[in-house]
Amino acid sequence: MSLHVVLTVRKITGIVNGMQSATNEKALVHVVDDDASMCGALEGLFDSVGLQTKTYATAKDFLSASLSDRPGCIVLDVRLPDMNGLEFQTRLAQIGVGIPVVMMTGYGDIPMSVHAMKHGAVDFLPKPFRDQDMLDAVLAAIERDRQRRVVESDDSQLKERFETLSPREQEVMLLVTTGKMNKQVAGDLGISEITVKIHRGAAMHKMGARTYAELVRMADALKPNLRKLGR
Template sequence: MTDEPLVYVLDDEPEILKALTRLLGAAGLKVRGFTSAQEFLAHERHPGPACLVLDLAMPEIDGLEVQERLRRGGVQLPIVFLTGHGSIPLSVRTLKAGAEDFLTKPVNATELLAAIRAALQRASAQQIEYVELETLRQRLASLTPREREVLDHVIAGKLNKRIAADLGTGEQTIKVHRGRLMRKMGVRSVVELARMAERLGRTPMA
């Protein structure tokens, strides 16, 4: 989380790429430019927050295909599209697919910088969410199979006596499992536990 934010710029026209990288660099942003979609897609991802300023019309692999390949690869990278031939259907399509913004060339510097800063804020939020979820997944993975069973019953709002009956064991044993899983998950209340379970995609059982 200490890595400096990075702005990728992908445009097949070298002069435009040069102008954009200069503009962003002058604004105090760390920039990495590419004129080839293939080179960008093969590049190792920045570990910190990042966004992509992406030309829509490029040979071989256009901006929409780059966006789709990133999506299929599970790469969460906010995108600011740039195009010389903007249209409402295209802008709607890119935004529905998760783009941060859709700007037309020649782009207004103020609008571009505002869009990039919004994209980097979104990237930071996504990274925080990812780190938090990974922590929760590790906590969940530390539970024993029986503790996971008890967890599912607890978030369903069942009392220890009912859980014991459902699992065919004693109420005191359930109390022990319940205490252990609460400690491992780092929570003090059933409400907190239920919220964590929801974030992890574990729904209360009937």
């Protein structure tokens, strides 16, 4: 129990300092295309470089499937039976799925490709494409996903810790990390300085911050997430 806490503390401090954990899980490529022969061809291509593939005939198939928690990317035909590829991209963003998308199309034009790229697509390949181009795109997308997953997991771990703080401890942490002195925080909250010290100490412990500087960095890393959820 105590050991576990120490281990997680080490992990999170590494995170705050920007270390990358070696996430060497095998990647999974999601292919969404109603053309079965294309799905098969891509599966073969990806298999040849050791990438696992999962195919879906429609956008709905993909959206209703449960996503395994692995690094990966989505290879998407712009033209799907049930949905435009661009809409699909928007939907993914709405439901908070950040898996990078590689778009492909047989009939697209420039504005379509620009739109997709503006909305975060990793690449946009007109059909027919060269195998190598697709592979390059997919590998780049997977790399981007690995980065994203590291950042997201760091953020969520930080957020988890923060939520173990009592409301008062959270308030105190946010105020002291702005640089306010304990007595100023006490004034702001209408409580005594000694109480602030208690909450502050508790926050340090629960967050796993060994120094005040670490607490400041954690608070900074936390703030973007706090804005997303609520105020």
